Amino acid sequence: MNLLQVKHLSVQLEDRSVVEDLSFELAAGERISVLGPNGAGKTVLLKALLNLLPYRGEIVWASGVRIGYVPQKIDADTHLPLTFTDLFHAKCRTLRITLNQAGDIANTVGLTPQILKTPVGHLSGGQFQRGLIGFSLIGNPNVLLMDEPTASVDEPGEEHIYELINRLQTQHNLASIMVSHDLSFVFRYATKVLCLNRQQVCFGSPTEALSANVLTKLYGESVGFYDHHHHE
Amino acid sequence: MRTLMTPSEIYSTILVLLTALAAGLVGSFTLMKRMSLAGDVVSHIALPGLGLALLFGFNPLAGAGAALFIGTLLIWHLQKSATLTTEVAIGVIFTAALAIGTVLTPSDDLIEALFGGFQSLNAIWFIAGLAAVSLIIGFILAVRHKLILSLFSPELAAATGVNVSRLNLYFLLIFSLTVLLGVRFLGALLVGALIIVPAAIGRQLTHTLTAFLVTSSIASVMSVALGLWISRVYPHFTVGHVTLNLALGPAIIGVATLLFLLSLLRKKI
Numbered sequence: 001m002n003l004l005q006v007k008h009l010s011v012q013l014e015d016r017s018v019v020e021d022l023s024f025e026l027a028a029g030e031r032i033s034v035l036g037p038n039g040a041g042k043t044v045l046l047k048a049l050l051n052l053l054p055y056r057g058e059i060v061w062a063s064g065v066r067i068g069y070v071p072q073k074i075d076a077d078t079h080l081p082l083t084f085t086d087l088f089h090a091k092c093r094t095l096r097i098t099l100n101q102a103g104d105i106a107n108t109v110g111l112t113p114q115i116l117k118t119p120v121g122h123l124s125g126g127q128f129q130r131g132l133i134g135f136s137l138i139g140n141p142n143v144l145l146m147d148e149p150t151a152s153v154d155e156p157g158e159e160h161i162y163e164l165i166n167r168l169q170t171q172h173n174l175a176s177i178m179v180s181h182d183l184s185f186v187f188r189y190a191t192k193v194l195c196l197n198r199q200q201v202c203f204g205s206p207t208e209a210l211s212a213n214v215l216t217k218l219y220g221e222s223v224g225f226y227d228h229h230h231h232e
Numbered sequence: 233m234r235t236l237m238t239p240s241e242i243y244s245t246i247l248v249l250l251t252a253l254a255a256g257l258v259g260s261f262t263l264m265k266r267m268s269l270a271g272d273v274v275s276h277i278a279l280p281g282l283g284l285a286l287l288f289g290f291n292p293l294a295g296a297g298a299a300l301f302i303g304t305l306l307i308w309h310l311q312k313s314a315t316l317t318t319e320v321a322i323g324v325i326f327t328a329a330l331a332i333g334t335v336l337t338p339s340d341d342l343i344e345a346l347f348g349g350f351q352s353l354n355a356i357w358f359i360a361g362l363a364a365v366s367l368i369i370g371f372i373l374a375v376r377h378k379l380i381l382s383l384f385s386p387e388l389a390a391a392t393g394v395n396v397s398r399l400n401l402y403f404l405l406i407f408s409l410t411v412l413l414g415v416r417f418l419g420a421l422l423v424g425a426l427i428i429v430p431a432a433i434g435r436q437l438t439h440t441l442t443a444f445l446v447t448s449s450i451a452s453v454m455s456v457a458l459g460l461w462i463s464r465v466y467p468h469f470t471v472g473h474v475t476l477n478l479a480l481g482p483a484i485i486g487v488a489t490l491l492f493l494l495s496l497l498r499k500k501i
Contacts, residue, residue: 047387069391071385074385077264077266081440082380082441090376094377094392094393095392
């Protein structure tokens with residue numbers, strides 16, 4: 001059964017067409033990676049799926065879908081006297097669920113008591129990202145929408161975050177749509193890939209959809225040499 | 233120096249202290265939302281309302297309330313498009329309001345309209361004031377979780393199901409109601425400071441949310457209590473040949489500023 005069905009989705013921002021005529025679907029447990037150059041409309045796509053932007057076309061979520069969202073980057077004000085404990089509790093209260101979840105989730109994503117006491121503006125990139133992933137898990141989502149969840153994390157940390165996401169998805173059988181620049185991640189974890197350069201360039205399993213031709217179309221000549229047959 | 237207070241003075245004293253409590257809470261969220269300056273200038277638009285009301289002889293609070301309501305809708309609309317033009321527009325409109333208000337306000341009442349003074353209250357206004365304070369504090373406590381999400385990230389708040397734009401409007405209306413409660417005591421020019429300065433003190437002294445909210449409220453109530461006491465005991469004082477007036481508004485904001493300067497000396501607890 002499809003959790004999400006998108007048909008002929010187009011988004012215009014201030015008279016500029018950012019996304020044109022996308023059609024794809026997300027089935028239970030499936031992991032879609034969204035690839036594309038800067039300005040290709042990847043973030044806009046996620047926001048449209050979250051109904052944060054006006055769009056044309058059809059976005060149909062199955063009933064019973066609960067979405068967890070991990071945004072690309074939040075410029076947390078270093079002066080905010082807020083911790084992830086405050087934010088987890090605020091989300092629980094807003095969703096009208098008990099606070100019990102917050103502690104377990106903090107454990108799962110590796111937020112130590114020390115991190116939970118630290119104001120969000122003082123956390124490292126990796127700690128902050130774990131916090132955001134934890135935040136997205138509150139309310140027991142069955143679909144995660146993630147916008148470059150490792151954008152503000154250094155390279156060794158990046159690997160940990162990907163492993164964490166992979167573990168969570170396997171444990172909770174979460175479907176996901178993730179924007180990522182990291183092709184090795186795409187080949188390791190994604191079951192489908194959606195290539196986007198304002199228009200839809202490809203959609204399918206990574207090995208089939210990501211031909212050299214498609215990559216050239218996405219990123220230009222210089223990136224055309226990724227040899228995806230040597231993954232594993 | 234008078235020692236006994238009439239009932240109407242007692243009403244006023246209680247109400248202005250409760251207003252301070254509300255201002256501390258509202259100010260904390262205003263500061264976290266980075267709206268301190270925009271919030272401050274909103275209060276200036278109360279002046280033309282006060283002026284027109286005094287000019288035509290109807291209730292000054294009704295005039296200030298109407299002007300603030302219009303100002304709130306205006307600033308809400310302007311803030312939706314956060315650009316440089318927005319900031320310029322806010323600066324221009326609200327300073328212009330101050331200028332127009334100064335022209336409109338009868339000169340006998342001008343100083344009080346700008347800088348406030350102690351007001352006597354009858355029982356009806358007292359009860360109306362209590363209702364307004366309850367509404368402000370109740371609102372902040374009821375929606376604090378949504379406010380926290382929206383000031384951390386409007387996008388995450390919206391994805392969690394918060395109607396961010398509506399929440400902002402409600403918050404601005406509550407802000408304006410707080411301004412309205414304080415405007416006759418502190419004046420259109422200074423009432424914004426009662427909302428901003430105590431929150432700045434709270435921010436300086438604390439680093440957790442609860443401690444911040446509590447400290448801001450205490451700082452606000454302390455400033456008003458001390459300001460009330462000072463302006464009552466020393467309404468005038470003489471320096472050399474010059475006699476200075478210590479009106480209520482300047483006394484309160486003077487105390488608040490002093491507390492803020494003291495808070496700078498202290499490391500965060």
